Amino acid sequence: MERDNINALMEKTEQWILPELETVFTSEEAEDITVKAALYSLYAGGKRLRPLMMYLTSDMLKLDFDIDADVKYFAATLEMLHTYSLIHDDLPALDNDDLRRGKPTCHKAFGEGIAVLAGDLLLNKAMERLFLMCEKHPGYIYAASAMAENSGISGMLGGQSIDIASEDKEISLDLLTELQRKKTGAFIEAAVVTPYYLSTLMKRSDSIKDETASDLRKLAEHIGLAFQIKDDILDVTSDSKTLGKSTGKDARDSKATFVTLLGLKGAKKRLEDESDCIKVILDKFDNNGFDTTDYRTLTDFLVNRNR
Structure with a gap:
């Protein structure tokens, strides 16, 4: 995989999503200091993986260009939800991190109280945006409700809950996998499936039996696990300067990771297994006439990255 290719995709995504993010708050x-704190974190950059995956799903499935603006709207909303989760995750009461995306975390820059409010603000504003879009397009209600669900107790928040409850405890590999499917994987699932839900005006009852929706959810699940396993590996093999965030904290905080449960060699093997599962699903899309080149570029990067 050529790094220039993934850099080009990330740059394209940043140019695609940034104008939408700039419309979230009025001048x-x-x-307001809370808005400034929220924007500080929202504009901090990062990989923009979730908007990128929305863009790639739309492109791979050759979705109607007319919905591009709506996909972008949902992508920005998901990035707000993701950023809110990071702000709160970094707080002293949770992971107590000082560094995020190469910059001081929100609570280090603005104080804990404002950071709590900034996260709350992004969550509140994201929900407001989902309601407004559903008022405009009632057919988008399942896409919106699924995104909200992915941020709640059956998704990201549920993963955080398991994470906190499991501190200083020995947990099984199955529970760790469930934790990360929710904490990391839920927003990745939202990114991968939302464009398809929008294009088909998907209903909840239809999503259960729809083969493409099922394949996209499986793809998201394996991408999410691969991403997290690689993060766990980098946490013990890389450094803060390279990653742009603190390293070694999971071990210091006695948190279970794929490395602590499987060992470094075992975690690398599990990463290979997840990568193979991703390739099988993408092969199926290829066989159905879809171009998965850019998705393969992204997944190769996630598996082989050093940051």
């Missing part, structure tokens, strides 16, 4: 609202 008057942006004068």
